[in-house]
Amino acid sequence: xxxxxxxxxxxxxxxxxxxxxxxxxxxxxxxxxxxxxxxxxxxxxxxxxxxxxxxxxxxxxxxxxxxxxxxxxxxxxxxxxxxxxxxxxxxxxxxxxxxxxxxxxxxxxxxxxxxxxxxxxxxxxxxxxxxxxxxxxxxxxxxxxxxxxxxxxxxxxxxxxxxxxxxxxxxxxxxxxxxxxxxxxxxxxxxxxxxxxxxxxxxxxxxxxxxxxxxxxxxxxxxxxxxxxxxxxxxxxxxxxxxxxxxxxxxxxxxxxxxxxxxxxxxxxxxxxxxxxxxxxxxxxxxxxxxxxxxxxxxxxxxxxxxxxxxxxxxxxxxxxxxxxxxxxxxxxxxxxxxxxxxxxxxxxxxxxxxxxxxxxxxxxxxxxxxxxxxxxxxxxxxxxxxxxxxxxxxxxxxxxxxxxxxxxxxxxxxxxxxxxxxxxxxxxxxxxxxxxxx
Numbered sequence: 469x470x471x472x473x474x475x476x477x478x479x480x481x482x483x484x485x486x487x488x489x490x491x492x493x494x495x496x497x498x499x500x501x502x503x504x505x506x507x508x509x510x511x512x513x514x515x516x517x518x519x520x521x522x523x524x525x526x527x528x529x530x531x532x533x534x535x536x537x538x539x540x541x542x543x544x545x546x547x548x549x550x551x552x553x554x555x556x557x558x559x560x561x562x563x564x565x566x567x568x569x570x571x572x573x574x575x576x577x578x579x580x581x582x583x584x585x586x587x588x589x590x591x592x593x594x595x596x597x598x599x600x601x602x603x604x605x606x607x608x609x610x611x612x613x614x615x616x617x618x619x620x621x622x623x624x625x626x627x628x629x630x631x632x633x634x635x636x637x638x639x640x641x642x643x644x645x646x647x648x649x650x651x652x653x654x655x656x657x658x659x660x661x662x663x664x665x666x667x668x669x670x671x672x673x674x675x676x677x678x679x680x681x682x683x684x685x686x687x688x689x690x691x692x693x694x695x696x697x698x699x700x701x702x703x704x705x706x707x708x709x710x711x712x713x714x715x716x717x718x719x720x721x722x723x724x725x726x727x728x729x730x731x732x733x734x735x736x737x738x739x740x741x742x743x744x745x746x747x748x749x750x751x752x753x754x755x756x757x758x759x760x761x762x763x764x765x766x767x768x769x770x771x772x773x774x775x776x777x778x779x780x781x782x783x784x785x786x787x788x789x790x791x792x793x794x795x796x797x798x799x800x801x802x803x804x805x806x807x808x809x810x811x812x813x814x815x816x817x818x819x820x821x822x823x824x825x826x827x828x829x830x831x832x833x834x835x836x837x838x839x840x841x842x843x844x845x846x847x848x849x850x851x852x853x854x855x856x857x858x859x860x861x862x863x864x865x866x867x868x869x870x871x872x873x874x875x876x877x878x879x880x881x882x883x884x885x886x887x888x889x890x891x892x893x894x895x896x897x898x899x900x901x902x903x904x905x906x907x
Contacts, residue, residue: 500567501528501615501687502581503678504608506601506631508535508623510651512544514671515621516551519570521675524553526682528617529565531586531608533601535623536575544572561588573600580607594859597625602856605631614639614731614738615687619674620665621645623655626856630772632664637770639731641681641738643667643674658856666739686738705749709733712752713766716759719840719894721766732766767841769808773860774815783816788823791905792831799832802906805895807837810848811857813888814880818869821884836901838893849890851880 507515511534522530534544548570549556556570557563559579563586565571571586573579578591578600591598601620605628608616618635620628622645632642642665644656649670659665667677681687710722721729733748736758742748752759774780791800800820804813817835839845854877858866861878870878 499612499615501617501682502565502608502612503528503530503617503619504533504601504604504631504635505530505619505621506533506605506623506628506655507621508625508627508652508655510622511535511655512547513622513651514645514649516548518619518621518671518675519548519552521672522552522554523679523682525568526679527567528678528682529567529569529571530554531559531565531571531573531579531581531604533573533579533604533628535598535600535625535627536573548572559586559588562586573604578603580604581611582607584611597627597859599627599630599859601628602631606634609634609638609640612638612640614734616640617643617678617681619643619645620656620659621671622650622652624652625655626658626854627655629655629659629662629664629854630856630859632659632662633768633770636664636666636735636765637768639735641666641735643669643677645674646670658854661854680741681738684738684741685743686734705745708749709745709752709762712749712759713763716756717763719763720896721763723896724766729766732762732768736762736765764841764843767844769841769844771808771811772857773811775812775860780815780819783819784823787906788820795831795905799834800906801834801836801901801904803836803838803901803904805838805893805907807839807844807848807890808841809844810837810851810880810888810890811853813837813848813890814851814869814884817884817887818865821869833887835888836904837888837890838895840892840894842892845890845892849885851885853878853880 505515505518515532515534532544536544545556545558552570554568554570556572558572558574563571565581565584565586574588576591577588580587580603591600605618608618609631616635616638617640618628618632620632620643635642644659644665644667646668647653647657650656656668660668667674669677710720713719713721733745737743737745737748740748740751742751752762802816802820804816807813813835817833820833837848839848852873858878861870866878869881869884871881873879
């Protein structure tokens with residue numbers, strides 16, 4: 469199911485999408501969970517097994533993003549329809565997603581979800597690879613938030629692993645097929661290696677856990693766990709959680725964005741099948757490791773190289789020239805606050821180094837990069853990134869600023885790393901850097 473070889477007479481992409489358009493349906497129903505499932509080689513067997521153990525009335529919708537041969541007619545819908553009582557449909561452009569149904573991506577397409585509607589465009593390569601799973605997962609996270617669920621099944625590449633992070637950041641739940649049951653384990657193993665997978669299971673167990681999630685009242689449209697207008701009172705569950713977080717991490721989360729806190733706390737409760745905030749506060753008090761896990765999840769790091777391309781273009785065209793006009797022998801001092809795992813820092817340095825070669829006597833550089841997470845700082849300081857994290861880095865930039873490392877992946881060159889000083893800093897309490905040219 470993974471062949472990318474074109475047939476001798478490829479179809480016209482524009483005509484194919486015009487012919488497949490349908491009128492969007494009314495989609496004003498209350499939110500319900502949508503399960504995105506990414507699979508490649510061996511994925512059909514895994515998805516079939518998952519389907520055979522799913523109940524037909526979970527209230528969830530299931531969207532399969534399978535890597536398909538680009539120009540051959542897909543028989544997936546017919547094959548899978550024999551394995552389940554749920555309706556199985558190959559997607560048409562503009563089709564609304566309904567619960568208790570299965571949707572299959574058509575061949576040669578990229579598919580995203582927007583406003584509960586599936587949208588198709590011709591598939592496109594990202595740095596030489598097709599990544600339909602990542603594209604769908606990212607859109608699923610934006611569209612469904614905590615009602616987004618992602619599953620990565622058998623496959624021979626790393627598709628889906630980046631999108632999992634978006635699902636987790638949005639408050640959703642993530643799964644990957646376990647290594648010993650995957651016909652091809654590269655795809656689920658890459659997902660697991662990101663640290664963003666909640667459950668690693670065989671397909672049958674994934675199906676059982678999805679059924680369990682479907683029955684959890686936290687996946688209904690309930691009022692928020694944390695009331696934004698109400699500041700936590702001493703002794704209540706929310707205040708207890710803040711005290712526990714502060715005692716373990718030294719961070720005062722009581723002034724953090726409450727909607728983000730609510731999303732992160734509710735996600736952890738969902739994983740442990742805890743329905744009451746008071747019970748979760750009790751669980752935290754008895755399990756310090758969960759306090760640490762919650763703090764890391766609140767501080768989840770969602771970034772990538774050259775994020776917001778327009779901003780980097782403005783830096784090169786307007787900001788760097790302005791700074792250079794005011795500098796002589798003094799160093800250029802830049803501070804990246806909330807640097808996460810380093811992608812933004814190194815993107816900034818790369819952009820600046822690309823700007824400076826035209827200068828006869830470029831000034832020295834001092835790049836300060838800070839974050840409240842020790843884990844993120846260590847990752848940033850190492851400068852090591854997987855192939856999937858490098859999709860926004862051009863081949864030319866890879867050759868100039870990175871080197872490949874044993875076992876796969878890339879590391880930013882030592883000369884670039886040495887320009888950067890990474891340090892832990894709490895913006896709410898620690899003093900800022902001074903004499904900064906750009907922050």
